[in-house]
């Protein structure tokens with residue numbers, strides 16, 4: 001941070017004493033925090049704990065960007081809001097709570113949220129961005145804007161009982177979100193298309209982890225989650241860390257980037273947006289194979305391919321391809337060690353959307369030969385095994 005570090009008042013020394021007592025923080029570290037400007041995108045499940053802890057820690061300027069209003073069903077996890085604020089703008093509700101918590105922090109409210117028009121300029125006004133967004137358009141927009149503004153992005157996401165955290169800081173040599181997911185998921189495949197459940201207290205864990213990563217970054221201490229993805233499974237209570245290499249063919253931070261500015265049209269995709277056309281890549285392994293080709297590869301003897309079914313358990317109970325291995329899409333990251341690296345992996349889902357996303361993910365994880373089965377098990381039932389039950 002280039003600005004001059006402020007002196008700490010007697011009140012600040014008292015308020016932050018339990019941080020100052022930490023050797024890794026001290027008065028010098030607390031002064032760094034007091035000079036820091038952090039933007040929290042989304043005053044929701046992740047933004048609530050992240051903003052609360054960042055405000056409590058005494059960051060100098062805390063920005064909040066969210067265009068939504070508080071709804072009753074938010075209160076199960078968005079702990080910064082309360083019942084009396086239902087119907088009010090989230091930034092207003094959050095700011096009221098945060099100002100009561102720590103009046104020493106300067107709050108900046110961005111009630112219009114992050115938009116293609118304001119994103120890069122908005123992010124440039126902060127030292128670091130905490131991404132608590134809950135939808136793909138905003139997540140991709142935040143990713144691109146943070147890269148273009150050269151600001152680190154503390155990523156967090158949550159789905160049902162699983163959460164993920166990473167620090168994307170390509171300016172410092174690490175990967176970005178697009179290294180993991182180069183393009184938005186195909187239509188209908190996004191886990192947050194439609195309403196899904198989410199464990200409230202897990203938001204507290206993931207948002208708090210984001211606050212920790214933000215504070216460590218601002219202080220320059222410890223080992224960050226840069227180049228690593230933390231996957232938290234609350235059901236089994238397992239925390240796993242996956243190495244996340246930079247992807248040289250990343251469309252944003254790769255060697256030949258395609259994305260050089262914010263194009264508003266690139267973020268209007270939704271659950272119904274058209275997918276990018278499939279095509280072969282530099283490995284020569286096609287990103288998609290037909291069901292006929294999949295059957296041929298599966299019957300190729302000792303070199304036969306490994307069929308990974310990424311549908312949900314309820315779908316597998318209806319029908320499955322004999323010999324396939326079931327790991328639902330949401331579990332793939334956490335169970336990646338169960339997948340072979342010496343065989344071609346064919347990824348199968350219902351219609352070929354989720355399998356495309358998993359294919360991209362596994363390729364980004366360094367699996368050399370992964371293809372999605374086009375049309376999914378629906379096409380398999382139609383063209384390979386007409387006796388198969390359909391849904």
Ligand SMILES: [Zn+2]
Nearest residue numbers: 176179250253
């Ligand atoms: Zn990248």
